[in-house]
Amino acid sequence: MEQLKKYLAAQGVEAVGVASYEKLLPLLPVRSAARVPQDCQSVLFCLFPYYIGPVAGRNVSRYTVVPDYHSHCGEILKGGVEVLEKAHPQNRFAWFVDASPFREVAGAWQAGLGVIGRNGQLIHLRYGSYCFIGEIATNLVLPSDIPLPGGCLDCGACLRACPTGALTGQGVDTARCRSQITQKKKELTSWEEEQIAQGGMAWGCDKCTDCCPHNQNPVLTPIQGFYHRRLETLTLDNLEEAVAHHALGYRGKGVLQRNLKILAALDRDRF
Numbered sequence: 001m002e003q004l005k006k007y008l009a010a011q012g013v014e015a016v017g018v019a020s021y022e023k024l025l026p027l028l029p030v031r032s033a034a035r036v037p038q039d040c041q042s043v044l045f046c047l048f049p050y051y052i053g054p055v056a057g058r059n060v061s062r063y064t065v066v067p068d069y070h071s072h073c074g075e076i077l078k079g080g081v082e083v084l085e086k087a088h089p090q091n092r093f094a095w096f097v098d099a100s101p102f103r104e105v106a107g108a109w110q111a112g113l114g115v116i117g118r119n120g121q122l123i124h125l126r127y128g129s130y131c132f133i134g135e136i137a138t139n140l141v142l143p144s145d146i147p148l149p150g151g152c153l154d155c156g157a158c159l160r161a162c163p164t165g166a167l168t169g170q171g172v173d174t175a176r177c178r179s180q181i182t183q184k185k186k187e188l189t190s191w192e193e194e195q196i197a198q199g200g201m202a203w204g205c206d207k208c209t210d211c212c213p214h215n216q217n218p219v220l221t222p223i224q225g226f227y228h229r230r231l232e233t234l235t236l237d238n239l240e241e242a243v244a245h246h247a248l249g250y251r252g253k254g255v256l257q258r259n260l261k262i263l264a265a266l267d268r269d270r271f
């Protein structure tokens with residue numbers, strides 16, 4: 001574990017904690033569940049801070065300004081698995097990020113890495129909720145960490161900031177969440193189109209994140225790879241490159257073109 005922590009710290013990943021597998025059940029019904037090692041005992045959760053400072057004029061959510069976290073965090077976790085496999089050749093390890101059978105927010109909480117906000121996000125005491133979550137599952141028995149007591153400040157700022165009332169206090173009504181609407185593939189209702197136009201985002205939404213008191217004066221990420229190739233403004237001209245290198249391509253280019261069209265129509269109406 002010490003070797004792993006040393007390796008991760010060198011990559012800028014300092015928040016690491018363990019949850020016992022049984023506390024993470026039930027798993028999400030996704031394909032990647034087949035990769036969870038048989039007789040899984042422990043899951044090692046890691047936080048990948050992604051705040052890189054203010055980005056003026058962006059029309060995509062902060063998490064897609066940085067290079068695609070699936071591949072970037074995945075590379076770091078893959079290296080972590082190699083460290084573990086060397087130290088424990090008899091055991092099995094598998095890494096996941098986002099496309100994971102683990103409910104990552106609840107899992108990272110279980111692993112003692114932060115508290116869960118009313119916006120549904122995991123809040124780390126130093127990085128706020130500007131961090132991605134990834135994990136390594138193993139059949140090695142590791143001592144579990146203890147969840148932090150208490151929750152977020154419960155100030156309700158995120159509930160008030162959500163323009164559509166998607167935050168219910170009990171969770172997220174995904175059908176109303178602007179982040180969800182920007183990635184919807186089916187035809188949009190006129191109310192949904194309006195949400196994209198008013199939000200001004202071609203992908204994602206940061207309203208319930210940016211207003212959180214835990215996210216004021218955020219600490220810059222020590223992960224150097226997140227400072228390269230930033231995507232500030234998505235346009236039809238850089239769409240190909242954006243899809244190839246940022247976490248917004250997985251629903252296909254058509255969804256992004258549609259969102260840009262909605263935003264362009266709004267611009268035309270203004271002048």
Ligand code: B12
Pocket residue numbers: 028061062063097098099100101102103104105106107109116119120121122123129130131132133134151171172174177179180183203204205206208209
């Ligand atoms: C599907 C998904 C979405 C969907 C639906 C989100 C939702 N909340 O249902 C949409 C597209 C809307 C979405 C949006 C966003 N997402 Co998202 N999403 C996911 C994904 C892939 C699965 C989530 C899921 O379906 N979980 C199933 C539900 C049932 O579980 P849950 O989310 O853990 O929620 C439960 C717990 O939180 C628990 N709970 C609530 N309060 C408390 C308190 C305590 C004490 C305990 C124990 C439990 C608990 O109850 C909830 C219901 O059961 C995860 C990755 C993953 N594998 O977990 C990323 C993930 C949650 N998303 C992430 C991000 C960054 C976002 C956005 C901020 C992106 C953006 N800027 O647009 C927004 C935030 C919107 C929001 N307020 O939730 C990050 C969150 C990182 C963090 N620090 O928390 C994740 C973990 C991806 C990652 N690997 O980093 N997302």
